[in-house]
Amino acid sequence: MQKESYTHGKSISAIEPLAESVDFDADNLWVSLADGRKIGVPLAYFPRLLAATAKERKRYVISGGGTGLHWDDLDEDISVKALVLGVGDRTVGAESSRTTSRKVPARPAKRTV
Numbered sequence: 001m002q003k004e005s006y007t008h009g010k011s012i013s014a015i016e017p018l019a020e021s022v023d024f025d026a027d028n029l030w031v032s033l034a035d036g037r038k039i040g041v042p043l044a045y046f047p048r049l050l051a052a053t054a055k056e057r058k059r060y061v062i063s064g065g066g067t068g069l070h071w072d073d074l075d076e077d078i079s080v081k082a083l084v085l086g087v088g089d090r091t092v093g094a095e096s097s098r099t100t101s102r103k104v105p106a107r108p109a110k111r112t113v
Contacts, residue, residue: 015035017034017037017083018033018035019033019066020034022069024043024049024054024057027043028043029046039084041088044088046088046089048071048074048076056073057071067080067081068080
């Protein structure tokens with residue numbers, strides 16, 4: 001989907017990133033875009049996908065004409081635009097109950113003098 005943007009009186013084209021397919025390797029989510037790019041994102045950005053089985057990861061839907069990715073069984077929704085911008089899971093308490101062994105340790109308390 002091509003959009004026209006204007007900056008300082010000049011027209012520039014902005015192309016919204018659209019997903020065509022999704023693949024996984026051991027550590028990454030790979031999204032092939034309609035414009036030919038392929039984006040790799042660490043699964044660690046998405047704890048639900050990290051904890052999911054290969055079979056669960058394969059059950060996805062490309063939604064919104066390519067603007068979103070959805071895993072119904074995992075209750076995971078990812079914006080393709082956010083992937084391109086480098087945004088990971090922003091869910092409060094994003095870690096699912098199945099990722100308890102992968103939780104990030106709490107920060108030590110600040111010391112006051």
